Structures are given as C-alpha cells and as structure tokens.
Amino acid sequence: MGFPFEGAAWAEGMEAIFPGAGGSMPGVWALLGIVVCVGALIVGQMAESSKYKNHK
C-alpha cells in the first residue's frame, strides 16, 4: 500500500502508479469491490421486497 516505489520521488520510466501496484493488494480491493456490488444487490432486493408487501 502507499507509494509503490522506493524512495519518495517520481522517477523516469515508471509504470503502474496506484497504491499496491505489483503486489497482491489489487486483488484484495477487487474482491472487496465485488462484495460491495453483490451486497448492495442483496440489500436492495430486501428493501424492494418489503415495499411490495403492502401492495400484494
């Protein structure tokens, strides 16, 4: 995490510059992102179903 290069300065020829680049953290963030999306759908479905209960 944090600045992905040694030292505290930008240098020539850098590639990926996001936090965690080159390590396993992007995978962790990707997993969290998928969980957020799926979780939102589950919560959304529960809320929507409850709205329909009064209109059966």
Added chain:
Amino acid sequence: MEEQLAELAAQVAAIEAKGNLTNTMFAEAYYYLTIPLMIIIHAGFLAYEMGASRAKNALSSGVKNILAFAFVIPAFYFFGWWVYWAMPTGFSLSAGPNGISGAEYAGSIALAWGPSAAYMGPNLADQIDGVFWGAFTLFAATTASIMSGAVIERIQTVGFVILAIILGGFSWTLAAAWGWHADGWLVTGWGLHDFGAAGLVHAVAAFFALGVLINLGPRIGKFNADGSANDLPGHNMPFTATGLMLIIVGFWGFLMACLVVGGEAWSWGANYTTIYGTPTNLGALSFNILMSVAGGIIGAWIMTRDPFWMMSGALAGIISCASGLDIYYPAMSLVIAFGAGVLLKPAAGVLERMGIDDAVGAVTVHGTIGIYGMLMLGIVASGYPAALGEGAPVTSFVGQLVGAVVFIAIGLSTGFVSSLVLKMAGMLRVPEAAEIAGLDTVKVPAQAYPEGIAVSPPASS
C-alpha cells in the same frame, strides 16, 4: 561537417520523439472524449424512458436506468473485459491468428488482480488500455439501456439490474469477441463485417430484451381479452423526443470509438482503421451518419407523420447503416436508412400482434433494424476483405446471415434463460397492486411532479 550531421540527427530524433508523443496523447484523448459523448446516450435513454412512462412510473423508470449504468461499469471491469479478450475463438479460450486473444492473453491484460492489474489501473507506461476499456464499458452500458426501455413500468428494480449485468458484462461481450475482434471466429471464418455494431450491440441487446419480455409479460391494460392492443402513451412526448435526439448526439461518440487510431504500437497501421484492421476514416462516418439520419427520419415521416416515430426513424437510420458506415456511399446510406424508417412501424405492429409489449419499440428499432442493417451490407457490399492482409475472408450475404443468426441466438437465449430464473425466484415482475398503484408511489422516496403538471389552456381563436 560530422558534428553538424550528428546535431541534425539529434534534432530529427527529438522531433520524431515529440511527434510520437503527440500521436500517443492524441490517441488517448480521442478515446477519452468518446466516453462523455457516449454518456450522452445514457442521458438520452434516461429522458426517453421517463417520458415514455406514465407519470406514476416516471421516476422508477429513471432509477432503473441509472442503476443499470452504475452496475454495468464494475461488471465490465471485473469480468466483461476479460470475456472480450479471452473468447474470440469460442469457448475453447485458445489464441487466434493475430495472437491477441485467448485465456492466456486476456489473463495478462484484462484481470483486475495478479500481474494484469497493472493494465487495469493508472499506468504511466500504458496510455491506451484505460481509455479503450472506458469506451467499451460505455458500449456495454448502452446495451443495458436498450433493454431498459422495453421493460418499463412492471419490472422489479434489482431483477432488472441483474439482467443488465448479464447483458452488459457477458452477452454482448461474447458477441463482440466473436464478431468485433480481428481474431473473432465470425470474422476469420465467415468474413463478418459489423463496423458500427448493428448486430453485436443493437440486435443482441434487443433480442435479449425480447427474451425478457416473453417471461415478463405485458403491462396491465396493454392487451384486451380478444388480443387487440391498447395504446399506453407516455406522459411526456417532448421529453421522449428530446431523449431520442440526445441518443443520436451520443452515437457520434459511439461510432467514433469504433475506429482504431493509427500510428501506435497497438494500431493496425499509420492511419485510421476499423476494429478489424480494414481502412476507413472519420470522413466516411461523417458522410454516412448524417445521410442515414436523414433517410431514417424521411422514411418514418412518410409512414407515420408522428414525431415519436420520426425520431425513432433517425435512430433506426443510423442502426440500419451501422454495419457499413465505414465503406458505404452516402446516397446508399440514405436509401438503406429510408427503408429502415419505412419498415419501423409495421415491424413494431407485428411484434404487438404477437402479444409482446415492448413499451418503447426497442426490439424493433435495435433488433429488427439491426438485423436488416447487417443483411443489407451482405447485399450491397459483398466481396470486401473483412480483415487486414492477404488471404482475408471477404464479406458476403451468407456471412452476414450467419452473424445475424448467432447474435439473435446469443441475445434471445441469455435473456430468456436469465429472466426465467428470476421469474422462478419471484424477482422479475412487480405485484399487480404495485403496478396499478404506480411504482413511484410504491418504492421511490421522491415525487416527479410535486406540484402537478401545469397544462396551458388552448389558445382562443
């Protein structure tokens, strides 16, 4: 003398380096700017759908459309982009003749984890993947918006979002891999040419929507007991017509993004090409898009005199010529698009007589006309090399027909099966009482028109 030559060589090298950098930045900016242009498509679909809904459903139709946009983006990031690069040769996931496809290649550039994550985020050494992914993501979101209009006023929100994810993240992406990629088996095997995605975006999305509509059923009140149809007009025709015009504006970005910019390591050559590597330019698009818009409007006007169908005719005109916008002669575009405009309303009538309630005519405009456009290219432009280089397959009516059948099958099957599963899970259609009450009242914590809709009295004579 030698010193002067060395200095001159250094200056030439510096100019070349600057030229290359300018080209790279132009290419990056080119695709970046297609993204906001394509977002205008979504603004258009949003206005179109809300206007085509009755007042009691205006906001819920909008919410549905906004959520499709929001969920298709991560879906395309997490797996849609991988599908596009992994599956051009089919489900074998093997590499194609150009070496830019297959599971291994896709795994190296299109996964959000592992080493390929370097290409799925800010990267100073990569000025194309981000913007290219962005443009493709907007293609994906467009497919969801096409489906969205057809199902308004009776579909559940989350059920719809799941369908949008399947369509935007998988169904159209599979079609694009097969027919919109230089290694796609429909291109290399059948010479398919669908430059502007008449089939692989429009028809796939429309037939996906048809599969959903079969399971979803018509809105209450749409059909009488004897099978005759009632008109359920939307509450705001000006909003709908404006939305259609916005979609047309956005299509300039959509079609612009169908070109591959030249002069880069990933380009097919020094100048613009199609995604297949065949030559064309922005001039071709300019001629043909404008002429197809005109033809579509005129055709629909002749048949209907109705502003809704005239604006739909403009869209149908572009879609009918989309497969060949890169090569058509402008007058040819006008004639093909005129045919689409004429065909539009009768084709919508056929669907209605089959008991299908397509609220905005999406299946007709994008599906019927998309297929018409693909086949027209097979009739008027057969014999063109479908890819770059010697020995490339050529376009033909049979190749276009095979492509059309495959796209229909992908859309219809995935739409039907996924919506059937949702129906069995009770997540497809809203309860009857909710539909009658209006979906805004039932589930939207806001009012579209809190002060009502003011109507001006007619002018006195």
